[in-house]
Amino acid sequence: MPGRDHTAEAETFDFILVGAGSAACLIASRLSQRLPDRRILVLEAGEHVRDDAIVQTPGLSARLMSSEYDWQYISAPEPGLNNRRVKHPRGKLVGGTSAINSHSVVFPNHEWHDRIANELLSDPGKEVWGAKSMGDCYSRWQAEHLDPKVDDGIKTSYPRTMDFLQSRWLEVFEELGHPTGTTGFAESNAGAVTVTNAIDSSKGERSHAGQAFLEPALKRGNVVMRTGIKVDKIAFDEALTAEGKLNATGVHFTHEGEEYLIDGREIILCAGVFESPALLERSSIGSKDVLAAANVPLLYELAGVGENLQDHLNCGLSIEAEDDTPTRDDGLRDPVVQRAAMEEYGKSRTGRLAEGGAYSFAFTPLQLLETQSETEELVTMVKHSVEAESNTSLKAQYSVIQEAVESPSEATATTFMLRSQRHRDQESMPPNTPSVVDGNYITVVAMLAHPFSRGSCHISPDPSLKPEIKFNYLSHPLDVEIFARHLRLIERLFQKPVFTAMAKPNGRRLPRSFPHPVTSLDDAKGILPINSATNYHPSSTCSMMKEELGGVVNERLTVYGTKNVRVCDASVLPIIPRGNILTAVYAFAEKAVEIICAEAKSDFIKP
Numbered sequence: 001m002p003g004r005d006h007t008a009e010a011e012t013f014d015f016i017l018v019g020a021g022s023a024a025c026l027i028a029s030r031l032s033q034r035l036p037d038r039r040i041l042v043l044e045a046g047e048h049v050r051d052d053a054i055v056q057t058p059g060l061s062a063r064l065m066s067s068e069y070d071w072q073y074i075s076a077p078e079p080g081l082n083n084r085r086v087k088h089p090r091g092k093l094v095g096g097t098s099a100i101n102s103h104s105v106v107f108p109n110h111e112w113h114d115r116i117a118n119e120l121l122s123d124p125g126k127e128v129w130g131a132k133s134m135g136d137c138y139s140r141w142q143a144e145h146l147d148p149k150v151d152d153g154i155k156t157s158y159p160r161t162m163d164f165l166q167s168r169w170l171e172v173f174e175e176l177g178h179p180t181g182t183t184g185f186a187e188s189n190a191g192a193v194t195v196t197n198a199i200d201s202s203k204g205e206r207s208h209a210g211q212a213f214l215e216p217a218l219k220r221g222n223v224v225m226r227t228g229i230k231v232d233k234i235a236f237d238e239a240l241t242a243e244g245k246l247n248a249t250g251v252h253f254t255h256e257g258e259e260y261l262i263d264g265r266e267i268i269l270c271a272g273v274f275e276s277p278a279l280l281e282r283s284s285i286g287s288k289d290v291l292a293a294a295n296v297p298l299l300y301e302l303a304g305v306g307e308n309l310q311d312h313l314n315c316g317l318s319i320e321a322e323d324d325t326p327t328r329d330d331g332l333r334d335p336v337v338q339r340a341a342m343e344e345y346g347k348s349r350t351g352r353l354a355e356g357g358a359y360s361f362a363f364t365p366l367q368l369l370e371t372q373s374e375t376e377e378l379v380t381m382v383k384h385s386v387e388a389e390s391n392t393s394l395k396a397q398y399s400v401i402q403e404a405v406e407s408p409s410e411a412t413a414t415t416f417m418l419r420s421q422r423h424r425d426q427e428s429m430p431p432n433t434p435s436v437v438d439g440n441y442i443t444v445v446a447m448l449a450h451p452f453s454r455g456s457c458h459i460s461p462d463p464s465l466k467p468e469i470k471f472n473y474l475s476h477p478l479d480v481e482i483f484a485r486h487l488r489l490i491e492r493l494f495q496k497p498v499f500t501a502m503a504k505p506n507g508r509r510l511p512r513s514f515p516h517p518v519t520s521l522d523d524a525k526g527i528l529p530i531n532s533a534t535n536y537h538p539s540s541t542c543s544m545m546k547e548e549l550g551g552v553v554n555e556r557l558t559v560y561g562t563k564n565v566r567v568c569d570a571s572v573l574p575i576i577p578r579g580n581i582l583t584a585v586y587a588f589a590e591k592a593v594e595i596i597c598a599e600a601k602s603d604f605i606k607p
Helices: 022-034 058-064 110-120 123-128 164-175 209-218 275-282 288-293 329-333 335-348 372-388 392-406 477-494 497-502 521-531 582-601
Strands: 013-018 040-044 191-194 223-227 231-236 248-255 258-269 307-309 313-321 360-364 413-418 440-448 455-458 468-470 565-567
Touching: 013 022, 013 248, 022 040, 022 209, 022 223, 022 582, 040 258, 110 123, 110 392, 164 191, 164 360, 164 413, 164 497, 209 223, 231 258, 231 275, 258 275, 258 582, 275 455, 313 477, 313 521, 329 335, 372 392, 372 477, 413 477, 440 477, 477 497, 477 521
Parallel strands: 013 040, 013 258, 040 223, 258 565
Antiparallel strands: 191 360, 231 248, 248 258, 307 455, 313 440, 360 413, 413 440, 455 468
């Protein structure tokens, strides 16, 4: 039998949060404020990193990938990407991936929230998770919207000054009749926006969940955090509750070869899109076949655990700009420029290293630059595909995506501009091909908003190995079709006056594997397997949906078959939203706190 853990005090905790990532830090902070008489334990496998310059410096975020602060997950070979294995960095430190990501703050749209609530949840969840009810949740986590009495929040900021290319980006869409729209959580509106980044502009430093939420919470006295702890599984009573549910009593973990058990009244899994489903599976909840292969006994069969994995895939095109166009390519090639940037940042916390990588975004429905006949052709393809889908869960999800495709205002891709070259085709080039090319470049990238392809993440039969991750990128033909059309849309943007005025006559094109204008959908489809890359937004492996649709948690984020186990992180998003997923993770965490506090104050946890 595992021993009791005496180092975290032998009493029972009211809440045990597994993981100290983006959602957990917010939840711990809010619970510590609103339920001051309850004791909260946060268990994190990484460490609490306070003073590492690479974590703090916005412009160095790329160095955090494959570092000690990265779990270094990697997918199985992906057939849709020419069998490339795709690295998926996830934060292994307090603050989770919010402490290693690339800062851009992009919000979902109202329609997405309303549709997942109405189409995928049972009646009690429709109002709770609809856009009207979620509005405050999307503003509360930002420091700019804080109640004066609240001492935490993520600090976000716009560029200190709009540079030449950032201003031209807005002009491109103004030419198309789409002036700058709202950057926050709102109804869909096609067009360009300048978004904020999660950067404290007063310091020129990253703002992440660990420092913004958990550090203030630890000072309040009712939150205990332990780092270097990777939880093995959840402990359950042998007997079911009167309602036939599993009752969690704590969590097991191993530390320095010793097994421990910590008691808790409620367990909240915030271990991330790969580890939360793995924890459920190690705790005997999941697909009977997956558990049998891993020699794990089955307590509750829940086939959706680890399924429905989604991600934002992106692909871009670059044009060579005139030599006097102020891009950032010199910083990729020239050590002198790199040293100058480091010196400026060290002296004043200003310059390139004080900024994020991307501020210039656009919400792009294909109708923006497609002919009516082109749009009608796609709408018909999607309609027939959804009608032919026999899987009940996928049919419900695809119907939600279908409405977005048909809408002239909703983005089927989130498009963004980079002020430098970008090519992801190194593996397709001859050995020793330089990673950077000469010239100044403007890159426009399309990020597929709501992919139809679905993957999975499950524990390995070998318990010493990380979960087995398969995204199945571009496995659904509609993803290939829609994505290729967005590359064509980028090419059409390049033909607009603002871009043609900046482009070098007869200038080079990227990717290097296709250095030509995209003149057909076949051209675009050929580029996708070679030049596509992840936006590092994995989600949906413990989806909040009806159980009969393959859901893992209900509208209260409680795991089906359990009384007192919840999940709250990117894994509960049933359909990946447009933009990035971090804003939704924070908002879902805010809603989780509302739900938990309402139950706690009634002193009654519903079965």
